Amino acid sequence: MRRICVIGVGYVGLTTGTCFADLGNQVICVDIIQEKIAKLNRGEMPIYEPGLEELVTRNVAAKRLTFTTDYATGLRDAEFIFIAVATPAGDDGEAELKYVRMATETIAQTLTHYAVIVNKSTVPVGTGDSVEQILTRHGKRVGADFDVVSNPEFLREGSAVYDFMQPDRVVLGAANREAAEQVAQLYLPLRCAIMVTDLRTAEMIKYASNAFLATRISFINEIANICEKLGADVKEVAAGMGMDKRIGKDFLDAGIGYGGSCFPKDVQALAYMAEVNGSHPALLRAVMDINRDQRARVIAKLRAALGNLRGKIIGVWGLAFKPNTDDIRDAPALDIIHLLQAEGARVRAYDPVAINNARQQLTNVEFCADAYATAAGADAVVLVTHWNEFKQLDMARVAASMKSNVLIDGRNIYEPARMKQLGFKYSGMGRGNHSES
Numbered sequence: 001m002r003r004i005c006v007i008g009v010g011y012v013g014l015t016t017g018t019c020f021a022d023l024g025n026q027v028i029c030v031d032i033i034q035e036k037i038a039k040l041n042r043g044e045m046p047i048y049e050p051g052l053e054e055l056v057t058r059n060v061a062a063k064r065l066t067f068t069t070d071y072a073t074g075l076r077d078a079e080f081i082f083i084a085v086a087t088p089a090g091d092d093g094e095a096e097l098k099y100v101r102m103a104t105e106t107i108a109q110t111l112t113h114y115a116v117i118v119n120k121s122t123v124p125v126g127t128g129d130s131v132e133q134i135l136t137r138h139g140k141r142v143g144a145d146f147d148v149v150s151n152p153e154f155l156r157e158g159s160a161v162y163d164f165m166q167p168d169r170v171v172l173g174a175a176n177r178e179a180a181e182q183v184a185q186l187y188l189p190l191r192c193a194i195m196v197t198d199l200r201t202a203e204m205i206k207y208a209s210n211a212f213l214a215t216r217i218s219f220i221n222e223i224a225n226i227c228e229k230l231g232a233d234v235k236e237v238a239a240g241m242g243m244d245k246r247i248g249k250d251f252l253d254a255g256i257g258y259g260g261s262c263f264p265k266d267v268q269a270l271a272y273m274a275e276v277n278g279s280h281p282a283l284l285r286a287v288m289d290i291n292r293d294q295r296a297r298v299i300a301k302l303r304a305a306l307g308n309l310r311g312k313i314i315g316v317w318g319l320a321f322k323p324n325t326d327d328i329r330d331a332p333a334l335d336i337i338h339l340l341q342a343e344g345a346r347v348r349a350y351d352p353v354a355i356n357n358a359r360q361q362l363t364n365v366e367f368c369a370d371a372y373a374t375a376a377g378a379d380a381v382v383l384v385t386h387w388n389e390f391k392q393l394d395m396a397r398v399a400a401s402m403k404s405n406v407l408i409d410g411r412n413i414y415e416p417a418r419m420k421q422l423g424f425k426y427s428g429m430g431r432g433n434h435s436e437s
């Protein structure tokens with residue numbers, strides 16, 4: 001049993017703290033948002049993440065997991081301090097480090113003993129060194145000392161608990177290898193590959209991994225767009241490519257592109273880092289351009305099917321940036337809805353869990369109780385997020401209830417021929433002759 005403090009109870013921090021508690025450690029989580037901590041202390045979840053609530057409840061009951069807004073309480077006995085605060089995009093695409101800085105400064109002002117400070121936030125290469133400088137500059141208290149370890153997180157929202165407990169690898173970067181070995185001990189029960197490297201390399205592994213996955217998505221979207229011109233079906237093209245072991249089948253789903261709280265800002269931040277350091281990230285720029293254009297393609301498809309969109313009723317299925325999360329940060333649905341509103345369309349939307357978050361960012365959208373209500377009387381429906389419940393709808397009922405039967409399948413989850421049989425004017429993304437725009 002080790003004593004761990006986690007700073008930030010977002011998707012990463014709450015998952016990390018809870019999973020470490022479940023592995024038998026004593027964990028205390030600190031956040032500056034009182035309401036989040038109050039909710040957790042009342043037994044309520046501040047975020048939606050499958051399987052996490054049960055795990056939080058179990059570990060709180062076992063007294064291995066507690067929550068506070070007070071750094072002094074959080075740090076009092078901590079041997080390890082994990083920083084898991086947000087690093088959103090800044091105005092020029094750089095990673096905004098104010099939360100990391102704030103957390104580090106407060107640690108420096110509060111810590112009174114030796115601890116290993118582990119950075120889990122995704123931070124630009126070189127941040128580990130600045131964390132060390134901040135800690136030193138803000139004055140070590142008597143008896144306080146520290147080592148800094150970079151431990152980038154690779155979990156995916158929607159399967160965060162599974163990914164934490166069954167990682168493909170754990171990456172640890174440190175100037176002091178002994179400190180990295182200490183952190184490695186925490187992960188031993190997971191029996192996974194652990195890679196120890198220097199701080200900067202660990203930080204770069206995270207950016208390079210996300211940029212590579214984003215590149216695969218933009219690559220297949222470019223292929224999808226070529227497929228549309230040439231009458232090939234990108235779903236089968238991807239399946240055929242994926243059978244090649246050198247390529248693999250994951251992250252080859254053509255659609256309206258990536259979104260969320262990581263890929264967009266991480267690719268941008270890597271491109272920014274490259275540029276300010278005199279490198280020319282041409283590939284990263286193309287990845288971002290293709291991704292942005294995919295969202296506009298939906299509008300082009302709707303225009304092709306319906307003509308002018310002014311006054312047309314468009315139903316949007318899915319608001320979260322991907323299934324199994326309530327996260328709408330940089331969700332394609334938001335851009336698509338804004339584009340539709342700019343064309344004068346009347347927008348309705350439904351999502352199984354993200355409506356509350358979406359309400360705070362969208363105006364003039366009618367939020368519906370379910371997918372059927374969203375489609376009833378609509379001129380078109382756009383499938384944006386491939387939640388399982390959208391795959392199992394009674395599509396004959398949907399078709400019968402619509403005004404014009406236009407269906408834009410932004411994630412290629414429906415069978416084009418079957419949709420046409422049901423009377424839809426179907427358009428997928430790169431589905432050969434079934435994706436007119």
Ligand SMILES: NC(=O)c1ccc[n+]([C@@H]2O[C@H](COP(=O)([O-])OP(=O)(O)OC[C@H]3O[C@@H](n4cnc5c(N)ncnc54)[C@H](O)[C@@H]3O)[C@@H](O)[C@H]2O)c1
Binds near residue numbers: 007010103154261
């Ligand atoms: N969300 C993901 O899927 C994911 C995956 C891998 C890595 N990451 C990275 O992990 C980091 C955290 O991401 P997230 O999605 O969990 O963010 P989040 O926005 O969900 O949570 C961050 C939390 O930190 C808190 N916070 C901010 N400043 C603080 C401070 N000074 N002291 C204490 N708490 C503070 C916020 O109140 C918030 O609760 C980011 O760098 C992100 O890029 C995220």
